[in-house]
Amino acid sequence: MTRKWIAPSAVIWLLLAFAYFVIPLLGSFLFSLNKLATGTCCTVHWYGTILHSGAFWQSLKVSLLLALETIAISLALFVPTIYLVHLKMPKLRPVLAFLALIPFVVPPIVMVVGLLNFYKGAPIWFYDQPWGFLATAYVILAFPYMFFSLDAGFRSIDVHTLTEASQSLGASWPTTLGRVILPNIRSAALAGSFLTLAIVMGEFTIASLSAFHTFPIYIQSVNESEAYGAAAVTVLSFGITWVAMLSLLFVGRKRGARAAVIAGAR
Amino acid sequence: MLVGAFKAAHGGWTVGNVRDLVRQPYIGAYETSIKISLATALVGALLGLGIAYAAIRDGTPRWFRGILTTFSGVAANFGGIPLAFAFIASVGNVGIVTKFLVQHLHWNIYSTNYPIFGHFTLFGTFGVGVVYMYFQIPLMILVVAPALDGLRREWREAASNLGASSWQFWRHVGAPVLAPSFLGAVILLFGNAFAAYATAYSLTAGSVNLVPIQIGYYYSGNVLDNPHLAQALAFGMFVVLAVMMAIYIPLQRRAARWAR
Numbered sequence: 111m112t113r114k115w116i117a118p119s120a121v122i123w124l125l126l127a128f129a130y131f132v133i134p135l136l137g138s139f140l141f142s143l144n145k146l147a148t149g150t151c152c153t154v155h156w157y158g159t160i161l162h163s164g165a166f167w168q169s170l171k172v173s174l175l176l177a178l179e180t181i182a183i184s185l186a187l188f189v190p191t192i193y194l195v196h197l198k199m200p201k202l203r204p205v206l207a208f209l210a211l212i213p214f215v216v217p218p219i220v221m222v223v224g225l226l227n228f229y230k231g232a233p234i235w236f237y238d239q240p241w242g243f244l245a246t247a248y249v250i251l252a253f254p255y256m257f258f259s260l261d262a263g264f265r266s267i268d269v270h271t272l273t274e275a276s277q278s279l280g281a282s283w284p285t286t287l288g289r290v291i292l293p294n295i296r297s298a299a300l301a302g303s304f305l306t307l308a309i310v311m312g313e314f315t316i317a318s319l320s321a322f323h324t325f326p327i328y329i330q331s332v333n334e335s336e337a338y339g340a341a342a343v344t345v346l347s348f349g350i351t352w353v354a355m356l357s358l359l360f361v362g363r364k365r366g367a368r369a370a371v372i373a374g375a376r
Numbered sequence: 377m378l379v380g381a382f383k384a385a386h387g388g389w390t391v392g393n394v395r396d397l398v399r400q401p402y403i404g405a406y407e408t409s410i411k412i413s414l415a416t417a418l419v420g421a422l423l424g425l426g427i428a429y430a431a432i433r434d435g436t437p438r439w440f441r442g443i444l445t446t447f448s449g450v451a452a453n454f455g456g457i458p459l460a461f462a463f464i465a466s467v468g469n470v471g472i473v474t475k476f477l478v479q480h481l482h483w484n485i486y487s488t489n490y491p492i493f494g495h496f497t498l499f500g501t502f503g504v505g506v507v508y509m510y511f512q513i514p515l516m517i518l519v520v521a522p523a524l525d526g527l528r529r530e531w532r533e534a535a536s537n538l539g540a541s542s543w544q545f546w547r548h549v550g551a552p553v554l555a556p557s558f559l560g561a562v563i564l565l566f567g568n569a570f571a572a573y574a575t576a577y578s579l580t581a582g583s584v585n586l587v588p589i590q591i592g593y594y595y596s597g598n599v600l601d602n603p604h605l606a607q608a609l610a611f612g613m614f615v616v617l618a619v620m621m622a623i624y625i626p627l628q629r630r631a632a633r634w635a636r
Contacts (some may be wrong), residue, residue, distance in 0.1 A: 116435045123430035124440075127423075127513070131451060134459075134510065137466025137473055215617055217571030219588040220610040227607065314456045314574035319592060329457045330578055341465045344458040355450045 135348065142341035156342040160332075166343075169328035176240055176324065177310035180248040181303045184256045187249070189299065192257070193291055196264045197273060203261075210257040213250050218315040222247065226320065240322040247316045248309070255305040263298020267291075301358055308354040312347075402590065406612060409570060409587045412501060416508040417565035421558060423509070424516025431517075432524050445521065448514035456574035463507050463579070468498055499580050507575060512565050519564060523557035556630040563624045567617055587613055 142156050160166050195202050213221065225247055229236065236242035272294065276286040292299070314326040329347060333340040430436065431444045466473045477483045497503055527550060535545040573588035587609055594606035 116437070117430075117433060120430035120433060120436055123426050124436075127427045127430075130513075131447070131510070133473060134462035134466045137471060138462040140472045141465035215567065215621060217567075217573070217588065217613060217617070219571065219573045219591050220613050223591060223607055223610040312456055312458075314577075315588075315592075318574075318577075326457050326574070329461075333457060333461055333578060337465075337470075340461050344461045344465070347458040348454060348462075351450055351454050355446065358449070359446055 138341045138344045138348075142338060142345050144338055144341075156338045157346075159339055160342050160346070165328055165331075169323055169325045172240060172323060173311050173325035176245060176248065177307045179241060179245045180252055180310050181306050183245065183249050184252050184306060185299060185303070188253070188256050188260055189292070189295070190287060192260045192264055193269070193287065196269045206257065207261070210254040214254045218251065218313070219319075221250070222316045222319045225250075225316075240317075240324065243320060244317060244322050244324075247320075248306075248313065251313065251316070252302075252306040252309055255309065256302040259298050259302035259305065260295065263295035263301075266298075267294045304354050304358040308351060308358075311350055311354070402587075402609065402612075405585045405587045405590045405609075406616075408501060408585050410616070412505055412508065412586070413566045413569040416505050416512050416569045417562045419505075420509050420512030420565050421516050421520075421562045424513045424561075425520055425554075425558065427513065428517045428520050428524055432521065434529070441521075444517065448517045451514040452511050452518060454511070457578045459510055460507060460575050460578035463498060463503075463510075499583065501584055504576050504579060504584055504586075507579060508569050508572065511572075511575075512569060515565060515568055516561055519561045520554075520557065523554060523561075526557075527553060556627045560624055560627040563620050563627070567620055570613070570617065 143153060192206070195206060225243070229243060229246075269291070272290050273286055276290040281290070312326055313324070314330065317324040317327055318330070325347070329340070329343050332343050427444075431441050463471075465471055468474065474484075498506070531549055532545060535549055540548070571588070573586075573592060576584055576586055577589060577592060591606050591609050591613075
């Protein structure tokens with residue numbers, strides 16, 4: 111027995127959900143269009159203020175570069191590791207999967223306490239710029255998402271056959287990895303990268319407690335000083351999350367890129 | 377960090393830091409944290425289940441599910457500072473919705489005294505809970521959708537062929553099959569809310585006493601007499617989450633039995 115029409119109770123559920131999820135977004139959008147003096151619609155003045163502020167571009171640049179650095183380090187570390195594990199040491203796979211769960215379970219606030227303590231003796235350059243400490247923390251934070259994306263990618267290809275074929279044609283290890291394996295797991299690597307991008311662009315806890323000025327920190331500072339500007343930044347930041355997630359969905363259509371899409375900056 | 381939790385401020389070993397956890401304001405912080413996490417996990421799981429079922433069940437157009445999953449992916453990621461602000465802009469003191477209700481319906485949501493809750497405020501425990509739902513419900517939808525897929529149509533048809541009512545089907549087939557994944561999801565949501573820092577911090581400026589906010593105090597320099605106390609607080613969080621994981625893993629195994 112298949113229903114022809116949507117059930118009435120389903121309509122109610124979905125409408126309520128729609129209201130709850132759309133109202134805050136619509137609210138901040140309308141709020142960002144308000145004029146300061148009258149509090150009425152409509153002006154794009156606040157977007158102008160934000161887009162002309164140096165701090166906005168500066169923090170956005172820091173966060174984007176951090177995201178790129180995190181993605182580069184993660185790929186460089188995890189692609190060869192997971193490749194080797196799939197090729198030579200399949201018994202280690204569950205161990206890695208377990209390790210990958212740890213950053214997911216341990217809250218960032220607990221992680222930052224541990225990391226600050228662990229790196230207490232590190233040289234000054236490591237703390238001076240976000241590229242040292244913060245990037246290290248983000249590589250750890252991104253590990254589960256990278257691991258599960260890449261792992262799914264490697265599982266969907268025949269690692270052994272590809273490697274043997276490449277080597278019997280005389281390719282060296284770096285050639286095999288770079289020109290045979292990498293193109294085959296490209297969409298998995300991209301999916302992991304977009305998730306990492308979304309995490310790094312939204313991460314507040316670790317950046318705030320180790321006092322670096324990333325994009326979320328900038329949002330918080332606007333939040334505390336000018337309400338209408340903050341609404342504009344909120345809308346912009348939601349746009350960034352949408353772009354990252356839609357890109358993920360886009361690469362996700364290809365094989366091997368289906369991974370968890372739960373990342374986040376709570 | 378585990379080691380640090382048991383160190384005294386001037387070196388040497390102690391259990392004093394961990395013993396401090398059972399005193400105020402720390403025990404209160406754990407209490408509030410656990411209460412908010414548990415409430416948002418349970419309510420979020422129920423609402424998420426309802427929405428996911430409404431989207432997946434027969435009759436709802438197929439394309440709807442794709443939209444819902446994509447949106448849930450975005451909303452589950454839309455946490456932290458912007459989320460808190462989106463709520464302030466909508467139902468805060470001068471928010472769009474607040475103003476609209478006052479102007480058009482002459483209803484001020486802030487001055488009304490509600491039967492059970494009393495006065496509503498976005499910046500207290502209840503408000504934090506309402507805002508947390510925004511990432512709890514989508515997470516539930518993402519987690520529970522595969523479990524709902526496992527609830528095969530054949531079972532439902534078989535049950536109704538044997539003369540079972542809708543209630544009997546849910547009571548004897550649906551609920552037992554879904555229970556392990558539902559409980560597992562509740563625990564996942566609990567951990568999700570328990571770990572949240574940025575949202576509560578931005579929303580209440582630290583006025584709601586939560587464990588992550590207490591830890592945050594130490595590192596933003598408000599109180600810095602004993603750094604090991606922050607480590608002890610973090611250790612306490614770790615213990616709570618470890619207990620949750622210990623419940624979660626066997627449940628996961630049980631839930632996997634009905635996976636396609």
